[in-house]
Amino acid sequence: MPYPYLKDRVSLYSDRGEVLAEDVPIEAISPLHNPGAQQVKDTLCRTILWNAEEAEYKIKSGHLGDEYIHIPRTPWLAMEDYEIMANIEKIAKRVEELLRTAPDDDTEVQILRGGRYLLVRPPTRLAWCGIEYQTALTNVAYAIEQACVDVCDADWRTYPYIHAAIYGRFPQTPEYDGSSLRWMLKPVIEDENPGYALRNMLINHIAACTRSRTLEAAALCSLLETISVVEMGEMLGPWYRHYLMTMAYQGFNGNDLVRDILKECGQNGTMADVVAYTVERMIDDGVIKEKKTFPSGYKMYESVDEDLRHAYLSSGMLAATIVNCGSARAAQGVMTSIYYFNDQMEMETALPCTGYGVSMGTALASGFFSHTIYGGSAPGLYSGNHVITKTGKVYYMPCYAAAVAIDAGTQTWTPEMTSEFVGDVYSEIDIIREPMEAIAEGALEIKSKFE
Known part of the structure; x- marks a missing residue:
């Protein structure tokens, strides 16, 4: 008996409206199957950057651990003689030797920016040897420490200082401060x-990783969110199709829906226009149907396909965010966009909002935190791990990614301030910079499995 894969099919479109994968099974984009999704996850886990210039400064100056710790000079240790950047090629070679597990494995060590940085990718078999995702980081950290000791012929009494310059205050603090x-x-x-x-x-x-391409940023965020709900054990049973449909339509512009809404409402429209057009599309596409008309003329709708309705709703929410934040070229309106799109959508259809109330509650709390308690902070400093935003899984954070991507530098803390080098390096990796293309290619590669 054949396995009961989902029967839904979808076409994936780029942010320019080009067909990337036409009429592919919805299962083919699932993180459980799609090779592109696994490559994105693996690349993010295995790619580690080391600021050699910073490490050398810490060793020579005694500013170790974090900004509050300064160890006075100790001439008898001669740490000012440790030349990290001058020996970066030797250190890089030694790091590679330490990490390599076989002559033909995929260890990679690159010197960047004239010797100021190292990009290190430990071999896959080492990175995934354990059961924790930190295996890559811990091995790279200790490999760099040992390489510095070996190349600089370090005095054994200076080992803790070298450790602190590279690993920070770990294990005194588990967050690697400094x-x-x-x-x-x-x-x-x-x-x-x-x-x-x-x-x-x-x-x-x-x-920053997607070079502020709005829909690519939303796609990368959507993919990471969907992989996360798999890890949480929440993408099982009826929720599997629910989250997968949301990822396909909102995150990866399924059937060009997000762009259709933007083309209709982007130039002169408001959030109310996005709501109206999204409802119109849901009716035309048979996603919802009229249930009752009241004497006043108000129409109440019912869902024909609830998972698909939620996917359309999430796509409309993303489009509303882009229209509203795009008109101001400012990310701060993302919470308002999410809240009022969903509020108006509930009034318009008498059906639950995105996340069945979660999106509105999360947006309200996020706005309160960002605009009051945090004293005018920035949406870009949030993550899905925040105490507020952690509730809106899969459909919520892609709106933040789109808003920050479309922002024109109005945040207190911009990506150029917090993420410049991370963005410079990771944006050179095709599957990170263009996740829409990566997932589409992966779907085309495996689609026959589900047909």
Whole structure:
């Protein structure tokens, strides 16, 4: 008996309206099957940056751990003689030797920006040898430490200083305070709950990695969110199709729906226009139907396909965010866009909003935190791991990614301030910069499996 794969099919479109994958089974884009999704996850986990210039400064100056710690010079240790950048090629070679597990494995060490940085990817078999995603980081950190000790012929009494310059205050603090390593992920202890690793990523980072291409940023965020709900154990049973449809339509512009809404409402429209057009599309496409007309003329609707309705609703919410924030070229309106789109949609159809109330509650709380308690902070500093935004899984955070991508520099903390180097490096990786294309290629590669 054949396995009961989902029968839904969808066409994936780029942010320019080009067909990337036509009429593919919805299962082919699932993180459980799509090779592109697995490559994105693997790349984010295995790609680690080391700021050699920062590490050298820390060792020579004694400013170790974090900004509050300064160890006075100790001439008898001669740490000012440790030349990290001058020996970066030797250090890079030694790091590769330490990490390599076989002559033909996929270890990669690159020197960047004239020796100021190292990009390190440990071999896959090493990175996934354990059961924690931090295996890549811990091995790279210790490999760099050992390489510095070996190349600089370090006095054994200086080992703790070298450790602190690279690893930060770990294990005194598990958050690697003062580390010269840069990684898209965070230590496990900073994850809000099990399965939150890929949600614990600044929205500014996501925008920077996709070079602020609005729909690509939303797509990358949507993919990471969907992988996360798999990790949480929430993408089972009826929720599997529910989340997959939302990812397909909102995150990856399924059937060009998001762009259709933007083409209709983007130039002169408001959020109310987005609501009206989204309802019109749901009626025309048979997603909802009229249930009752009241004497006043008000119409109440009912859902024909609830998972598809939620996918259309999420797509409309993303489009409303882009229209509203795009008109101001400012990200701060993302919470308002989410809240009032859903509020108007409930009034218009008498059907639940995105997330069945979660989106409106999360938007209200996010706005309160961002605009009052945080004193005018920025949506780009949020992540899906935040105490407020953690509730809106899959459909909520892509709106933040789109808003930050379309922002013209109005945030207190912009991606250029928080994520410049991370963005410069990760945006050179095709599958990170253009996740819409990566998922579409993966879907085409495996679609026959589900037909």
